[in-house]
Structure formats: C-alpha cells, structure tokens
Amino acid sequence: MKIRIIFKGSPQKRDALSWAAALGLALFSSLVFFLPPFASAQAQAQAPTQSSPVQWGSYKFPSDALMEYHISGQSHGIQYSAKAQIQWHVQGHVQGQGQRYSAKFEIQMPLFFGTRTQSSEGLLSDQGLKPLIFTDRHRKSQTVSIDQDKGVIKFADNISTIPLEKLHQDALSVMFQLGSLLAGMNEPYPFNSAIKLPVLMSQSNEQWTLRLESKDNLKLPFGELAALKIVRLPRSSSDHQKFTLWLSPTLGFLPVRLLIEEDNQDSVDQRLSAFRPLP
Numbered sequence: 714m715k716i717r718i719i720f721k722g723s724p725q726k727r728d729a730l731s732w733a734a735a736l737g738l739a740l741f742s743s744l745v746f747f748l749p750p751f752a753s754a755q756a757q758a759q760a761p762t763q764s765s766p767v768q769w770g771s772y773k774f775p776s777d778a779l780m781e782y783h784i785s786g787q788s789h790g791i792q793y794s795a796k797a798q799i800q801w802h803v804q805g806h807v808q809g810q811g812q813r814y815s816a817k818f819e820i821q822m823p824l825f826f827g828t829r830t831q832s833s834e835g836l837l838s839d840q841g842l843k844p845l846i847f848t849d850r851h852r853k854s855q856t857v858s859i860d861q862d863k864g865v866i867k868f869a870d871n872i873s874t875i876p877l878e879k880l881h882q883d884a885l886s887v888m889f890q891l892g893s894l895l896a897g898m899n900e901p902y903p904f905n906s907a908i909k910l911p912v913l914m915s916q917s918n919e920q921w922t923l924r925l926e927s928k929d930n931l932k933l934p935f936g937e938l939a940a941l942k943i944v945r946l947p948r949s950s951s952d953h954q955k956f957t958l959w960l961s962p963t964l965g966f967l968p969v970r971l972l973i974e975e976d977n978q979d980s981v982d983q984r985l986s987a988f989r990p991l992p
Contacts, residue, residue, distance in 0.1 A: 764992060766896070766965060767803050767812065770839025773896035774814065775889070775965035777802050777991035783934050784820065786981040793823045797983065801889065801967065802991070803837065812837045816885050827851070833885040836861070840880060841890045847883035849915040857883065857913055868916060875918055883913040888958065891923065891943060892966030902928070902941060922946040923958075931959060931970060934986035940969050964988055 767774040784795040797820035804813040818831045829851045835844040847857040855869035864877040882890050887910060895902065907924040926942045940959035947953075953976035961969045969985040 764803070764990070767837060768897070769812075769837050769841075771897040772837075772839065772841045772893040774803060774837055774842075774893045775801060775896065775967050778965065778967060779989045779991055780967060780969075780985060781987035782983045783986045784981065784983045786979070788979050789977075795823055796821055796986075799968070810836060814842060814889070816889060818885055831885050833883050835859070835886065841893055842882065842886045844881070844883045844886045844913070847885065847913055847915070855915040857915060859883075859913075866913065866918070878911040881911045881913065884915075887912050887921070888960075888968045891958070892960045892968070895925075895941060895960060896962075896966045904928075907946065919948055921948065929959065933969060933984045935969070935984075935988060938963055938969055938985075941966075961985075 764776045766776050778801050780799045780801075782797045782799070784797055786793055786795075797818065800815075800817045802815045804815065814833075814835060814837055816833045820829050821827075822829060830848075831850075832846075832848045833842075833844050834846045835842055837843075843861050844859050845861065846859070849855045857869060858867045859865075859877060859881070860867070861877065866875050866877050866881070868874070880890070890910070891908075894908070902925060904925055904927060907922050909920065909922050912919050912921045922945065924944050924946060926944050929940055929942050931938050931940050938961045940961040943958045943960065945956035945958075955972070955974040957970075957972045957974075958968060959970040960966045967988075971981075971983040973981045
C-alpha cells in the first residue's frame with residue numbers, strides 16, 4: 714500500500730514524477746502493450762526501412778519510431794519497476810495548418826494502479842514544435858489546450874488560462890524539441906551551453922533551464938549507445954530535484970534515458986530496452 718505515495722506530494726513533484734513514472738518519463742494507448750517483440754540492438758541492421766527525418770529551418774525532426782523502456786525506481790525506501798513505451802509520428806500536411814506531429818507515452822504502473830498515458834499533438838515549424846493539445850490520462854483525463862494563433866493556454870479546468878510564451882513546450886514535447894534542435898546542429902556540440910524553455914504540465918507551468926553537459930557512453934537494456942547528456946538546472950532556490958535526460962544521435966536524438974532524483978533518495982530511472990523504426 715505504501716506505493717501510493719509515489720504520486721503524492723507537492724504539485725511540482727507530483728507532475729515531475731508523473732512525467733517520469735507516468736513519463737512517469739520516470740516522463741504514452743492500449744495497443745502499445747500488445748505489439749510484437751522489438752528488434753534487439755544487434756538486429757537493427759535487419760530493421761524495416763525507416764521514414765525520413767523532416768527539416769524545418771534549423772530544426773531536424775526525427776523519423777517515426779516506437780521505443781520501449783524499462784523503469785526502475787524507489788519511493789520512500791520501496792523499490793519498484795515498470796514498463797513504458799513512447800511513440801513518435803510525423804503526419805502529412807494539414808490544409809491551413811502545415812505539418813503535424815504526435816507523441817504518445819504509456820506506462821503500465823505497478824500492482825493495481827493501471828495504465829497512464831500522456832500525449833502531445835501539434836505543429837512542426839522553423840521554431841521547433843508548437844504543441845496544440847497536451848493530455849494526461851490516468852483515472853481521469855486532463856487536457857491542456859494551446860491556441861497558437863491567439864497566444865493563450867487553457868488548462869483542464871477550462872477556467873485557468875495563461876499567455877503562450879515563445880518556444881512554449883509541454884512535458885512530453887520538450888524532449889523532442891531538444892532533440893530536434895541538436896539534430897539540426899553540426900558537431901562539435903555546444904557543451905556547457907543552456908537553453909530556457911517554458912514547460913507545461915497538466916496543472917501547472919514551469920520555467921526550465923536545460924544545459925548540455927557531455928557525450929556519454931551508456932550501457933542500457935537495449936545495448937551500448939553514445940548519448941548527449943542534458944541536465945535541468947534548479948528551477949528555484951528550493952528546488953532539490955535532479956533531472957537528467959540523454960538523447961542518442963544514433964537513434965535520431967530520441968530519448969534513451971531519463972533519470973529523476975529527489976533529495977530524500979526517491980528516484981525514477983527510465984532506460985531504453987527496445988527500438989523500432991516505423992515506415
């Protein structure tokens with residue numbers, strides 16, 4: 714029963730843990746857990762032909778892909794594990810809107826907590842992703858609507874609104890925004906540089922500063938991969954949560970690991986276990 718405390722606490726901590734341990738990404742619905750087995754890292758040479766990346770200005774968006782993750786964590790001394798998947802898809806042009814994207818994250822949580830899904834849908838642009846809808850579904854569905862034309866964000870209660878800021882992302886799209894920005898760059902990468910992004914959760918809005926720290930060699934359930942390490946700097950003087958994301962150039966700068974650590978030793982570690990390029 715103590716596992717319930719995984720999703721309690723302050724709104725900021727609850728949102729972060731729901732992203733990572735719901736993206737829970739530890740930060741997408743039912744078909745995800747009934748897909749046939751993925752190809753292993755050693756079998757990628759025999760994988761099906763992948764769709765092509767899409768370039769808009771200086772941003773290079775990844776090819777369609779489906780990723781599977783193993784999640785391990787600890788909450789108040791109790792260790793747990795879960796499985797999750799992320800699907801990324803670039804759609805064709807929509808008349809009057811341009812080219813759209815969709816991203817979906819799904820995690821099957823421990824015991825009887827069921828499945829949690831987060832999704833982001835929006836537009837591709839020369840400024841990266843422009844989210845239109847962010848949805849978080851667990852026992853109930855919460856949807857944040859982003860009106861890119863009017864510059865207004867409306868939260869799930871349909872009452873609370875905030876102004877849309879430049880480069881505004883949601884809790885899911887932010888990973889793909891960072892990856893697309895890096896994919897459009899040429900090496901050497903600008904290590905120790907930082908970018909500021911406003912990031913929407915299902916019930917709140919935060920200001921993130923993310924720093925590109927290093928290129929690491931990771932040993933994952935999927936296999937060994939080189940990945941770029943990105944660290945979120947403290948959001949305030951009282952923010953003791955550590956947030957670290959790794960994106961792999963080999964896999965189109967898609968997320969291969971996410972680690973969230975709290976000062977009370979709580980943690981969520983999401984690591985890539987399988988990868989499937991989609992045609």
